[in-house]
Amino acid sequence: MADSKYLFKQPDLSWEDRLLYFIPPEGRTPEKIKDLLNNHPEIKFVSLVGIDLDGNDTDEKIPISVFFKEIEEFLNGGIQTDGSSVVLPGIVTINNAKVDLMADASVNWTVDYNYEHIDSKTGLPVGTLRIPSFLVHGGERVDSRSILVKAQENAKKQIKKYLSEYPSFARNIGIDPEDVVDIVLTAATELEFWVKTPGDKADIDQLTVSQVLQEQYWKRTKGNVRTSLEKSLILLERYGLNPEMGHKEVGGVTAQLGGEGRFSHVMEQIEIDWKYSYPLQAADNELLARIAIKEVFRQHGLEVTFMPKPIEGVAGNGEHTHVGIAVRMKDGSIKNLFTPINPEKDYLSPAGWGALMGLLKNYEVVGTFITCTNNAFNRLKPGFEAPVCIVASIGHSVNMPSRNRTVLVGLIRDKSNPLATRFEVRSPNPHTNTYLALAAIYQSMIDGIGYAAKSGKTSEELEKEFSKKPGEESDYLEKDRAYRSEEDVFEYYTPEERNKLFGTPPATVWEAVENLNKFPEKTEVLKHGNVFTQKLINSYTHAMLHRWVMELRDRIIPENIELVRSCIRLHDEEENSLDKERWNKINDLKLYLLKDTSNTKSLFSKIKTAISAKDYSTVSKLQLEMSSKINELKALYSEYKRNILHFETLSNQGSANRS
Incomplete structure (x- = not known):
């Protein structure tokens, strides 16, 4: 018998409460899946969702009856396609186009409902069970999700190695390696988007003035925007994402009130955030959130765009990405790997300093997997709180955490909550392939953590090295670069000074791709543990170009x-x-x-x-x-x-x- 919380016929529930929104991985056997779906006859299709190197998700409609007949093959062997719809240039070719879709049993499976197609028997919208999957070609996984899986495995393996092989490193972060049972990687994204009345064109002058005056920022939502926002948060909660906040962002103008009390000429920017998860699930959650939000707003007559820079001259859409690493101990407790032993004295543990140094040192190649489209480069310009320089802020003092919105990476910490210590990477946007971005970010952080472990340096010593001035020698960082600034980097430095201190950022897709050739030793960091293979890198760059x-x-x-x-x-x-x-x-x-x-x-x-x-x-x-x-x-x-x-x-x- 299916778990009672998933049962279809419960007359005391509203139709929204009678729907099945997701199936968690725990205890998910073929028999239980069949039992569960039989109790939800409104779910009529299955779709195996693979993510290609361009971040596109596959979608197909397989009748549930076919899925039931071949469920073992679907779950273990996958299904075949000709690969014509996936972006894998140089891998999937016209004369070698067979691609298998293989279900991922480790993550949540979600149900996508068509609210315009009502099942005549149940009176409920028709649903499609979306199963996150891997793309397999020639016996190898060649998709974005598989790259992130390998990055997660590599990170866990390397951290366990550093803790066991370098006792002083473990001591300096207050951990006994014998008590560690698991490495816990965490990630979360903040999703910004513009919403408008279909067909309306932006008045740039009005939007610019409103932005400068901050007339929309965190203001009360109204009318169909408010309804859509509220329903989006409720829907994300039903999907298990645990939404934490939805609010207006800096962009937008006041909508006009019509004669029937309805708002028209909507042009606003919104942000929605939800709880962190482990990286692969976090990336899946973001894809789900984009789909759900767009559909809810569309149902209320509003158009949503996640383009990085939908309107030239005003604020673009960011997707600030938070990353952290913790360890689970034998007693069940969780210890943040980045939090120092003494938060009153140090900003970060040696592992935290290493992760931050690795991310910034290798960012030229990491950035290729974060910003690699024309529109994304339109967003990364001074004046819109968009990061341009490879530099981080950790705060003006240990006892006073601060946020610098002009840097690439910010340290988030709360002395009263050691588990909150993490890094906010501010360069991603809603069209960033989050799977590849997180994989590259973790690869770079592990490289830096390895340096911190092998060096045996304390938090104080690593802070001094990270805060070095240009021209000062470093055992790990580049001599002529600076990596820390607590200033407004756009106001405090000239463009020439920024380029000299923090490196000249790429301004086109070609410049971003060329960084992979320009910095071969940093590209090798991405390849460590066979996470990014040269074949996959070549395919990605070919697709982007x-x-x-x-x-x-x-x-x-x-x-x-x-x-x-x-x-x-x-x-x-x-x-x-x-x-x-x-x-x-x-x-x-x-x-x-x-x-x-x-x-x-x-x-x-x-x-x-x-x-x-x-x-x-x-x-x-x-x-x-x-x-x-x-x-x-x-x-x-x-x-x-x-x-x-x-x-x-x-x-x-x-x-x-x-x-």
């Missing part, structure tokens, strides 16, 4: 062409010389961007030519120039337009003339 140039050629340039063409002359011949002067600058810039001649190519054409030649270094440089010129054009045209007295009439005339 392909998407980069396709998007640049077929989406960004066409959009920019339309923008250039939309900048039309608004003044007549009798207007003053200032309007003419400004228009001449605009027209010259338009010609440089768009117009080919018999002797010269426009900037857009140069980019397309470089793409065709696969001269990606040139493409990267020209892309940055294009971005700069487009921003210059926007600013010039805005200034020019503001000085036109009869803008509306002349604009309409211009439209008529063009037609």
Whole structure:
């Protein structure tokens, strides 16, 4: 008999309470799964969910009757596909396309409901059991989830080794290796997203003013936004995510109240957070949360976007990622590996300092798996609380924890709660492949923990090394770099100073991918324990570069062409010389961007030519120039337009003339 909490027929419950939302891994046998699903006839399909290297999740509809007949094969052998729908370039090829989907028995399985398709017999929405799975090709797991699994296993193995082989390291973090029964990795993400009325276009000026004045930040939600937010939190709770908070973020403008008391012209930014879990489950939870949130808001007539930078010029969507490591002792207690023996004296234990040093030292290659799309780089710019520099903040003093929102990594600590010590990595966004990002983060931290263990240094000694000035020698960190700042790095340093102190950050997908070749010793850190193999790295970089140039050629340039063409002359011949002067600058810039001649190519054409030649270094440089010129054009045209007295009439005339 199925567990009573999952039973379908309970007349005293609402229809929402009668649904099955997830199946935990404990005691999940084929017989119990069948019994449970038979008691929930509204669940009519099964979908094995694999995550490719681009972060895409597979979805298929397998009738539950087929699943029941072949349940042993589904759970142990997997099902086959031709691999045409997954991003695994260089691995899955047109002449070797067989890919198996193999169920993962270690995580929660969730039920995705179609609230627009009501089962006639039960009166409940039709559900699909989503089973997180691995992608297997040629007998090897080649998906994002499997990389994170290997990273988890490698981290646990290495930490146990360091605790047992380096007694002084164990003593300095207050742990007896003989009492350790397990290594506990934890992770959590904070999800930001923009929500708006479908079809509405952003008023950048209004959004910018509202952001500067912080008119929306943590304000009360209203109308269908409030309803959607509340229902999203309730739904995530039903899925077992234990949501902790939902609130307005910094971006947005006040919605308009219509005659029927309904709000329209919604344009707001929201954040939702939920409880941490171990890394693989945390990544699965984030995928589930994105799906659930988008569906709830859609049901209430609102459009959600998780794009890193959906609106140029205002705040983008971040997904700050929290990571920690603890140990479980024989007596059942949990001890945070990063918390120092004496929190009144030290910020971190030697293991904590090592993890932080490893993350920053190797971040050039870690970042390739966090930020590797055009839109993601649009978010990472000074002025929007988005991290650009490879630098961390640990607080102004041991006794006064602080938050610096301008750095890449922040130390989160609470002296009254030793288990709370962790790192907040601020660079990820909602489109980051969290599986690969967490794997890379843990690989880099383990490298640093290994240094701390082998060095035998105390917390005080490691803090001094981490806080070094540029030019000072270090046994682990790079001599000419700084790694700590408690200042607002965008206000305190010039761009040139930031690049000198913290390294020049990549600005394009090509620059991010090239870091894997530019820093081979750091790339080897990712490969340790066979976590990131060279085959998988090659496949990932090929996929990122392909998407980069396709998007640049077929989406960004066409959009920019339309923008250039939309900048039309608004003044007549009798207007003053200032309007003419400004228009001449605009027209010259338009010609440089768009117009080919018999002797010269426009900037857009140069980019397309470089793409065709696969001269990606040139493409990267020209892309940055294009971005700069487009921003210059926007600013010039805005200034020019503001000085036109009869803008509306002349604009309409211009439209008529063009037609």
